[in-house]
Amino acid sequence: MEAFADFWATYSTLIFTVGIHALLALSLWLTLSCGLLSLANAAFMGIGAYTAALLTLHLHWPFPMVLAAGALAPAAVALVIGAPTLRLSGVYLAMATLAFGEVTRILVLNLDITGGPEGLNGIPLLTTWWHIVLILAAAGYALARLRRSRMGRAFEAIREDEVAARMMGIDVEGHKLAAFTLGAVLAGLAGALNAHSTFFISPREYGFENAVDILTMTILGGISSLIGPVLGATILTLLPELLRFLHAYRLAVNGLILIGVVLFLPTGLWDSRRLRHLLRAWRARREGQP
Amino acid sequence: MLEQQLVNALTLGSVYALFSLGFTLVFGVLEVINLSHGAMFMAGSFAALTVVTRLKAPLAVGILAAMLVSGLLGLAIDALILKRLRARHAPHLIPMIATIGATTVLTSAAQGLFGVEVQRFPDELLPTREFIFGSVHVRALELAIVGIAFLLMTALFLVLRHTRQGRALRAIAESPKAAALLGINVEGLFLATSFTAAALGGVAGLLIGLNFNSVTPLMGQPILHKGIAVVILGGMGDIRGALFGGLFLGFAEVLSKAYLSSQMGDAVAFGLLFLILLVRPAGLFGRVLERKA
Numbered sequence: 001m002e003a004f005a006d007f008w009a010t011y012s013t014l015i016f017t018v019g020i021h022a023l024l025a026l027s028l029w030l031t032l033s034c035g036l037l038s039l040a041n042a043a044f045m046g047i048g049a050y051t052a053a054l055l056t057l058h059l060h061w062p063f064p065m066v067l068a069a070g071a072l073a074p075a076a077v078a079l080v081i082g083a084p085t086l087r088l089s090g091v092y093l094a095m096a097t098l099a100f101g102e103v104t105r106i107l108v109l110n111l112d113i114t115g116g117p118e119g120l121n122g123i124p125l126l127t128t129w130w131h132i133v134l135i136l137a138a139a140g141y142a143l144a145r146l147r148r149s150r151m152g153r154a155f156e157a158i159r160e161d162e163v164a165a166r167m168m169g170i171d172v173e174g175h176k177l178a179a180f181t182l183g184a185v186l187a188g189l190a191g192a193l194n195a196h197s198t199f200f201i202s203p204r205e206y207g208f209e210n211a212v213d214i215l216t217m218t219i220l221g222g223i224s225s226l227i228g229p230v231l232g233a234t235i236l237t238l239l240p241e242l243l244r245f246l247h248a249y250r251l252a253v254n255g256l257i258l259i260g261v262v263l264f265l266p267t268g269l270w271d272s273r274r275l276r277h278l279l280r281a282w283r284a285r286r287e288g289q290p
Numbered sequence: 291m292l293e294q295q296l297v298n299a300l301t302l303g304s305v306y307a308l309f310s311l312g313f314t315l316v317f318g319v320l321e322v323i324n325l326s327h328g329a330m331f332m333a334g335s336f337a338a339l340t341v342v343t344r345l346k347a348p349l350a351v352g353i354l355a356a357m358l359v360s361g362l363l364g365l366a367i368d369a370l371i372l373k374r375l376r377a378r379h380a381p382h383l384i385p386m387i388a389t390i391g392a393t394t395v396l397t398s399a400a401q402g403l404f405g406v407e408v409q410r411f412p413d414e415l416l417p418t419r420e421f422i423f424g425s426v427h428v429r430a431l432e433l434a435i436v437g438i439a440f441l442l443m444t445a446l447f448l449v450l451r452h453t454r455q456g457r458a459l460r461a462i463a464e465s466p467k468a469a470a471l472l473g474i475n476v477e478g479l480f481l482a483t484s485f486t487a488a489a490l491g492g493v494a495g496l497l498i499g500l501n502f503n504s505v506t507p508l509m510g511q512p513i514l515h516k517g518i519a520v521v522i523l524g525g526m527g528d529i530r531g532a533l534f535g536g537l538f539l540g541f542a543e544v545l546s547k548a549y550l551s552s553q554m555g556d557a558v559a560f561g562l563l564f565l566i567l568l569v570r571p572a573g574l575f576g577r578v579l580e581r582k583a
Contacts, residue, residue, distance in 0.1 A: 037383050084568045090382055091323050091526075095518055096567045099560040102515055106557040208511065212390050219387060248402035255394030262388040263374055 012129070016197045018237045019132035020190045025217040025229035026139055027186030032223050033152070034179035035159030036086070039211040040097035041187040043104040044074035046206030048188025049195040050114055053123045056196065063126045063196070070192025071185045078184035079177065086176045089162070101211055108203045119202025127197035135193065139186055143226055155179055216258050222268015231270050293426040295548045296541075301432045301501060303540020304439035309494035309513055310520035310532040311443060312487030318463045318527030319483045321382065326367055326389040327491050328514030329396040332507060334360040334492020335499035336400060339409060349415055353438070356496040357489040364488020367392050368481055376480075393510070400507035409505045416500065435497045442490060443533060450529065459483065463527065512556075519563040
């Protein structure tokens with residue numbers, strides 16, 4: 001038991017981070033499942049984190065309400081900026097969301113209420129491990145149900161071919177806005193949980209690099225299933241810990257992984273179709289040699 | 291006071307234009323949003339700094355080193371990564387994601403090689419003369435920056451306009467397939483474009499490094515975001531648009547910093563970008579095109 005206590009004391013932050021990153025990767029998975037490449041999810045996370053932290057610090061709201069507000073605030077922002085932005089597609093959408101992320105970061109950096117570049121300090125540590133597990137499980141379950149629902153199928157149709165989807169009578173704009181906003185809800189939740197598990201937040205944690213990190217996790221894992229993003233988040237969170245001996249060159253490994261995946265594993269690490277194929281080949285080989 | 295700000299704005303704007311020119315060239319010809327262009331900027335600055343401080347070479351050699359190192363890096367990224375993705379006909383976003391990976395690798399390598407602290411050019415190397423026109427003080431350095439930026443941009447325009455290779459490039463920008471059918475060496479010109487664009491980015495990096503006398507591994511990130519703003523302002527792939535957009539952003543940024551709020555200057559660029567995208571996705575000067583997916 002004591003060994004476990006030691007282990008927990010050393011690694012609990014890391015385990016919390018894995019869970020929060022998994023939630024973020026799922027939030028991007030949701031937007032990508034509708035064919036939208038958004039670089040705004042880090043900003044949504046930041047909006048959720050700051051909203052939640054300010055409500056706890058100044059108004060002393062109960063934690064469940066803080067979490068709900070942390071999820072809803074970025075969703076409201078997503079609704080407002082989504083309506084005009086989502087008319088853009090492909091790289092133009094990526095650029096617009098990047099610009100939104102930068103404007104958000106600069107605003108947070110310069111407002112008084114957000115504490116400027118120093119950020120917010122002394123946020124009570126209200127997040128416990130079971131909050132993260134519960135929310136991650138609920139999000140996973142909801143997303144799994146969503147995939148098989150009418151809405152999930154519509155997302156997939158839009159991703160594959162927007163024009164064809166429109167011809168089938170799918171409300172393309174409405175569904176895109178839904179995917180973007182629901183993604184913001186998950187990212188905001190991750191931000192609120194993160195703010196209450198790290199004691200301290202600053203604008204630096206929600207910039208372009210973080211948007212890229214979220215993207216890397218999701219792409220590395222693969223978007224063909226929900227396991228992919230969680231797997232990608234876990235690997236990329238644990239990897240830097242394992243690569244400590246590389247010092248400053250540590251991040252280069254992330255970059256190389258991203259390039260390698262794009263070049264050699266376009267569908268990501270966890271491609272259910274490929275795995276099924278491999279499994280079948282393995283079985284066939286075993287049955288072939290009695 | 292205003293005149294002085296205009297000089298600053300022209301200096302900054304011409305470097306923005308030079309940087310964005312390479313960025314937009316790659317988009318126009320290769321149809322790739324090359325997010326590693328900021329890393330080229332950083333690499334050029336470090337290449338020049340190294341040559342100047344370690345080898346005690348004059349600044350002119352530093353400029354050549356910046357062009358060569360950045361150009362070769364751009365060439366390597368194209369030959370090793372983008373070429374394979376072209377062969378596979380990967381969708382547009384895939385090469386963009388790959389260039390993000392390349393940026394992470396290069397930034398991290400620079401942090402490992404040079405450390406994270408700000409590095410400076412030795413003072414004795416920088417031209418110190420000042421010209422005084424009425425109430426305006428213009429540093430010789432600023433004149434040189436504007437001069438070099440415009441010289442390189444003019445050279446690029448002339449090449450694109452009047453040479454065989456330039457015409458071939460414009461043909462590729464219209465349609466790579468048709469250009470290949472006409473016997474144009476498309477792959478070769480893709481490589482040449484990547485080299486040229488990265489070399490221009492490298493010089494821009496050196497010029498900014500000299501202007502603020504500060505070189506850091508992370509200096510490519512803010513300029514990349516500004517380059518994106520410029521290219522959106524001017525229209526993606528539009529060479530003239532990059533020139534005007536760069537100058538415009540330089541003036542908008544300096545003037546809003548001087549007269550509105552010193553912190554919000556950076557927000558102006560992205561606020562503008564956001565607005566332009568919503569109102570005129572093809573850019574201020576662009577023809578209204580069908581949105582490219």
